[in-house]
Amino acid sequence: MSFSRATRGVLLALTGLVLLFIHVPLALVVLNSFNVSRTFEWPPPGYTTKWWSAAVDSAGARNAIVVSVEVALVATAIALVLGTMAALALQRFRFFGRDTVSLLIILPIALPGVVTGIALANAFLTMFGIELGMLTLVVSHATFCIVTVFNNAIARLRRLGGNLEEASMDLGAGTFRTFWSVTLPMMRSALLAGALLSFALSFDEIIVTTFTAGQGIQTLPIWIYQNLFRPNQAPVVNVVAAALIVLSIIPIWLSQKLAGTDESVAAAR
Amino acid sequence: MSTPAVELVGLTKSFGSVTAVDGLDLRIEDGEFFSMLGPSGSGKTTVLRMIAGFELPSAGRVLLAGEDVTGRPPFARDVNTVFQDYALFPHMDVLANVEYGLRVKRVPASQRRDRAMAALESVQLGQLARRRPTQLSGGQRQRVALARALVNRPRVLLLDEPLGALDLKLRRAMQLELKDLQREVGITFVFVTHDQEEALTMSDRIAVFSEGRIEQVASPAELYESPGTAFVAGFVGTSNLLSGDAAAAVLGRTGTFSIRPEKIHLDSDVESGNTTARGTVADVVYLGSVNHYLVDLDAGPTLTVLKQNLRDSTEQAMGRRGQQVTVGWADEHVIELSGDTQQVQQSHEKEKS
Ligand SMILES: Nc1ncnc2c1ncn2[C@@H]1O[C@H](COP(=O)(O)OP(=O)(O)OP(=O)(O)O)[C@@H](O)[C@H]1O
Ligand SMILES: [Mg+2]
Numbered sequence: 001m002s003f004s005r006a007t008r009g010v011l012l013a014l015t016g017l018v019l020l021f022i023h024v025p026l027a028l029v030v031l032n033s034f035n036v037s038r039t040f041e042w043p044p045p046g047y048t049t050k051w052w053s054a055a056v057d058s059a060g061a062r063n064a065i066v067v068s069v070e071v072a073l074v075a076t077a078i079a080l081v082l083g084t085m086a087a088l089a090l091q092r093f094r095f096f097g098r099d100t101v102s103l104l105i106i107l108p109i110a111l112p113g114v115v116t117g118i119a120l121a122n123a124f125l126t127m128f129g130i131e132l133g134m135l136t137l138v139v140s141h142a143t144f145c146i147v148t149v150f151n152n153a154i155a156r157l158r159r160l161g162g163n164l165e166e167a168s169m170d171l172g173a174g175t176f177r178t179f180w181s182v183t184l185p186m187m188r189s190a191l192l193a194g195a196l197l198s199f200a201l202s203f204d205e206i207i208v209t210t211f212t213a214g215q216g217i218q219t220l221p222i223w224i225y226q227n228l229f230r231p232n233q234a235p236v237v238n239v240v241a242a243a244l245i246v247l248s249i250i251p252i253w254l255s256q257k258l259a260g261t262d263e264s265v266a267a268a269r
Numbered sequence: 270m271s272t273p274a275v276e277l278v279g280l281t282k283s284f285g286s287v288t289a290v291d292g293l294d295l296r297i298e299d300g301e302f303f304s305m306l307g308p309s310g311s312g313k314t315t316v317l318r319m320i321a322g323f324e325l326p327s328a329g330r331v332l333l334a335g336e337d338v339t340g341r342p343p344f345a346r347d348v349n350t351v352f353q354d355y356a357l358f359p360h361m362d363v364l365a366n367v368e369y370g371l372r373v374k375r376v377p378a379s380q381r382r383d384r385a386m387a388a389l390e391s392v393q394l395g396q397l398a399r400r401r402p403t404q405l406s407g408g409q410r411q412r413v414a415l416a417r418a419l420v421n422r423p424r425v426l427l428l429d430e431p432l433g434a435l436d437l438k439l440r441r442a443m444q445l446e447l448k449d450l451q452r453e454v455g456i457t458f459v460f461v462t463h464d465q466e467e468a469l470t471m472s473d474r475i476a477v478f479s480e481g482r483i484e485q486v487a488s489p490a491e492l493y494e495s496p497g498t499a500f501v502a503g504f505v506g507t508s509n510l511l512s513g514d515a516a517a518a519v520l521g522r523t524g525t526f527s528i529r530p531e532k533i534h535l536d537s538d539v540e541s542g543n544t545t546a547r548g549t550v551a552d553v554v555y556l557g558s559v560n561h562y563l564v565d566l567d568a569g570p571t572l573t574v575l576k577q578n579l580r581d582s583t584e585q586a587m588g589r590r591g592q593q594v595t596v597g598w599a600d601e602h603v604i605e606l607s608g609d610t611q612q613v614q615q616s617h618e619k620e621k622s
Contacts, residue, residue, distance in 0.1 A: 166323050167356035169343040171370035171421065181369075185360045 026245055033242040038235060055239035064223035065240075071134070071219060072202035075141035076149075079198050080191060082142070083149030088183075091157040102154075109147040116143065117211030124212065132214030140212040141205060145198035152194030156187050196255040200248065220244075272335040274299045274425050274457040275320060280329035282315050289315040291481035292329070297425075297459060299334075302451050304460045304468040307478025308504065313461045316478075317427050320459065321350050334424060344373075348425040349418035353433055355410045357402040363389070363413050364398040370421040388420035389413075391450070408439045415450075425457045432467065444470055465505045469493065477501050493529075499606045502527035507573060509533070510606075515570040519546055525606045530575035532602035535562060536594050538576075543597030548572070550589045560586050564596055572596060 003011065036046035055061055090102050108116055120143070124136045164186065168178040206221040213219065218226075224240060227233040275297040282290040290312040297303045305313045318324040320331055322343035330339045338346050349370070357366050367385040376384070389395050392412035402410055411431060418426055431447075432440045448471050451458045462468050468475050469489040477484045477492065477500070485497040496502035499510060512525040520526060539545060547567045554561040562574040574596060578586065 163352065163354065163356045164358060166343065167350070167352060167358070168369070170321060170323075170348075170350045171417070172344045172373045173369075174342075174344055177373060182358060 029238060030242045030245060033235070033239045035235075038231065040234075040238070051235040051239045055236045055243075058236050060218075060223055060227070061220075061236060061240055064218050064220040067217060068203055068220040071138055071141055072199045074138045075145045075202045076195050076198045078138070078142040079145035079149045080195055083146045083194065084153050084187070084191060086146070087150050087153035087157055088179075091154055092162070105150055106147055108143045113205075113207030114211075116140070117208040120208065121211040132212060134217060137209065137213045137217060137219075140208050141202040144205075144208070145202055148198045148201060149191065149194035152190045152197075153187060156190035160186055193255040196251040200251060271299060273297055273332075274301070274334060275459065276332040276335070277316070277320075278330045278332065280316065280319060280331065281327050282312075282319060282324060283327045288481055290319070290326075293481075293483060295476060295483065295486070297457060300455050300457055302448065302458045302460065302471060302473045304462060304472035304475045305478060306462055306465055306468040306475050306505070309463060311478040312481040313463075313478055314429055315481075317350070317429050317459065317461055320425070321348055321427055322346050347423055348427055349421050349423040351411075351414045351418050351426065351428045351431045353429045353431065355402075355414040357410060357413055357417070359402055362398070363394065363400050363402065363405070366402065366413060367417045367420050369417065374421075384420055385416075388416040391419070392416045407434050408443065411435065411443065415447075419450075419454065419456070422454075423456065425459060428458060428460045430461055430463070432462075440467075447471065469505070475505075477504060479504075495604055496527060496606065499525050499527070502604065502606055507575075509570075509572045511570060515568075518568040519566060519570060520544070520603060527604045527606055528572070528598055528602055530561065530573045533572060533574045533596050533598045535564075535574055535576055535596060539595055539597035540599070543599055544603075545595055545597040547593065547595055550592050550594055553587050553590055555583060555586070562589070562594075564594060566596075 031044070032040045033051055034047045034049065035041070035044040036048045037044060086105055090098055090105075117140070120136070120140045121132065124130045124132060130136060164182050165178050168182045169175075173181065204221050205219075206225065209219055209222060213222070220240070224237050227237050273296040275295070277293050277295040280290055280293040280295075281288070293316065305316065307313050315324060319326050320333075322338070322341060322345075326339060330337055332338065333347060358369065361369070364382075364385055367388055368381050371381040371384060386395060386398065389398055392415055394409060394412050394416065397405065397409065402413065405413065411434075414431070428447075432443050435443060444467060447458075460468075460471065469492075472489055474486060474488055475492055476486045479500050485492065485501045487497075492501060492505050496505060496508075499512075502508040503510060507530050509528045509530065510525065511519055511528070516522055516524060516526055534540065534543065548564040549567075550562055551565045551571065552563040554563070557578075559575055559577050562576060564572050564574055566572060576586075
């Protein structure tokens with residue numbers, strides 16, 4: 001498709017505008033983490049690093065980060081195992097109702113978080129009689145983490161086809177050996193990308209978390225939400241947000257790199 | 270007779286309503302270079318996949334060296350496959366690819382390395398052992414696939430159009446190389462192709478497939494000189510098929526007959542004792558070392574006549590368009606066929622399109 005000069009100019013301007021709209025607030029957060037003013041006066045009357053040291057010392061923030069990382073790690077681990085197995089089962093075996101099962105696995109990501117949250121909380125409390133806590137939180141997060149791993153895994157399996165696995169079995173390798181030596185290595189980058197995304201999803205999830213975490217547990221998003229409007233905590237919250245912005249660039253960059261140019265998959269085609 | 274390397278008994282495979290392979294009976298002898306030749310969709314790959322164990326037959330049995338392996342998985346059969354797209358493992362280098370089968374069978378490391386290197390040497394790829402498959406040309410990948418299969422010393426090697434992706438020149442070279450290799454190692458080769466020339470060049474015996482059935486199993490010479498059915502005559506080489514009214518008009522006989530284009534002589538080449546007919550040259554097709562003359566016989570049918578470019582210049586040959594000519598052939602070169610002519614022409618057209 002080719003555009004006229006004018007159209008191209010307009011499109012470029014629009015793209016620039018969107019980028020500004022997204023990134024100016026982010027830059028502001030980072031800048032404000034050094035703002036002397038407690039109320040984020042603009043322009044900043046002066047710059048300081050005292051909020052950063054205050055944030056490092058804040059027990060609440062530290063604790064929330066640890067909880068969030070733990071939940072995200074465990075949920076991602078569960079998702080990796082179950083999501084991969086589900087993708088393998090659905091892609092490699094034909095059975096009645098295969099497409100329906102596939103749809104059912106993907107559904108949680110399309111459902112509004114409130115619905116998932118209420119449904120899960122109800123199930124835990126009434127059906128299983130489990131107190132809300134770390135366990136229920138992790139399981140709840142795993143439900144939507146599985147989707148991202150599953151989607152990545154099944155897309156990769158579709159692209160690969162069964163050819164390499166047949167070659168492996170032809171050379172004498174059994175089912176398990178074939179999975180270990182051929183299927184898994186070929187899926188590795190897709191699984192890593194899925195895991196990174198799943199970690200990120202869990203890490204900043206707030207709606208399902210409020211319904212399923214119970215009283216005692218505070219994840220980072222919830223801690224931020226509760227402290228943002230307390231005047232003496234606001235600068236510390238801002239620092240945490242700034243740190244997260246910087247940190248989240250790493251997994252996004254990694255997963256893009258992994259998902260994009262995958263030499264091994266291109267070669268298998 | 271000794272135990273055949275591969276024996277297929279009443280082998281049948283249906284995919285839903287499609288019968289891909291229909292009650293096949295076949296014996297492939299030990300050490301043979303055996304080809305399966307047939308048009309696209311005639312079931313060659315499906316047969317190969319059932320021998321390898323990737324596909325379960327709907328009915329019938331597969332025997333390897335006299336042993337029934339019908340229900341066994343691929344990894345419990347003493348056969349190896351060279352896939353059409355090679356299916357090399359992209360995450361392993363060439364040596365690791367070749368070693369894979371040995372590693373799976375727990376051959377000790379030192380022995381494994383030696384055997385893999387020897388296999389790579391035998392396909393002239395020793396220097397490329399550390400490359401990745403992505404860094405190889407099509408012909409080199411093909412050789413790696415061959416080495417990876419042969420290093421396991423299987424009883425039977427299955428090859429599914431292994432030369433299909435190569436250009437003509439490389440293809441010719443590889444045909445000869447494959448044939449030599451097969452003679453050297455003495456392993457039974459089952460070779461699938463839809464290229465009749467390739468099958469004729471390489472094989473000890475050829476099975477011609479049509480619509481999931483075998484039309485004829487014979488040596489290349491036998492297949493060419495005395496095709497059993499109209500389908501085989503049409504598919505293997507070019508053939509002039511005469512049946513019904515045409516046969517009655519030209520040959521004065523009833524039935525279906527085939528005359529090869531090179532067995533028909535033109536004008537001054539017609540020998541005494543030949544059966545002759547008069548006609549007009551409708552077209553001349555220039556093919557390099559030979560020309561095809563399409564001759565409309567006065568009696569009705571059109572014959573293709575092949576003539577080598579020994580004396581005539583190209584202009585002379587082309588200048589014969591529209592001329593009256595006499596064609597002639599020896600009666601012993603008129604081959605009587607059984608079978609349905611219609612089917613041949615259809616599948617021939619399918620192949621060309
Ligand atoms: N997995 C499958 N599902 C459904 N139909 C199939 C399947 N595999 C093969 N067929 C059908 O079986 C028939 C034979 O296919 P097969 O691949 O054996 O042909 P072939 O002789 O190898 O052809 P080609 O020369 O094009 O490779 C075809 O009609 C094909 O459509
Ligand atoms: Mg095929």
